[in-house]
Amino acid sequence: MALRKILTQGDEQLLKRSRKVEKFDDRLHQLIDDMRETLENSGGVGLAAPQVGVLRRVVVLLDVNTEPEELIELVNPEVIEKRDEERVIEGCLSVPGVYGYVTRPTWAKIRAQDRDGNWFEREGEGMVAQCFCHETEHLDGHLFTEKVEEYVDMDALQAEDEADGE
Structure with a gap:
């Protein structure tokens, strides 16, 4: 396994559509393993292959609702159902250091393949x-910046929360 560089906003790779995974081989397994390690090292909750410069439909994410948290591998994922917002x-x-309000579903169902297809x-x-x-x-x-309704200064929000807690 190896840490991969996470591309940041301004890199053209992030604006391209990824291709469907057709071959479920050692190369795919290596990509998924590297993405797992990169995500675990990043402190984030999700990582898509284009973020590490690979235009394939692969995602790893943490299910923070399980105890302990479970790392999920998704190949060729598609959201097939959403509820509420x-x-x-x-x-x-x-997009490091940038946060904003977006509207997202409170429940979703995804269909995907595992690393073996x-x-x-x-x-x-x-x-x-x-x-x-x-x-x-x-x-x-x-x-996500395309969906931001209002940007948030997390430092100011955190200071406000701390002041409210005193």
């Missing part, structure tokens, strides 16, 4: 549903 603060490893479906609530949508948008060449 909420306004949430979102950030992105490819087997199809499965998985449901997620809250941040997991948000992550399903955020990461699959990366695969189509979109960044």
Whole structure:
């Protein structure tokens, strides 16, 4: 396994549509393993292959609703169902230090393949549903900044929260 460089906003790769994975081989397994290690090292909750410069439909993300947190591998994922919506603060490893309010579903179902090509479906609530949508948008060449309704100064928000807690 190896850490991969996470591309940041301004890199043209992030704006390109990823290709469907057709070969489920050692090369794919290496990509997924590297993405897992890169995500674990980043402190983020999700990572799409285009963020590490690979235009393939591959995502790894943390299911923060499980104890312990489970790392999910998604190959050729598509969101097939969404319910309800909420306004949430979102950030992105490819847009460091930038946060903003976006509207995301509170529940989503995704259909994907595992690293061996087997199809499965998985449901997620809250941040997991948000992550399903955020990461699959990366695969189509979109960044969350396209959806931001209002940018947030996280330092000011944190200071405000600390002041409220005193």
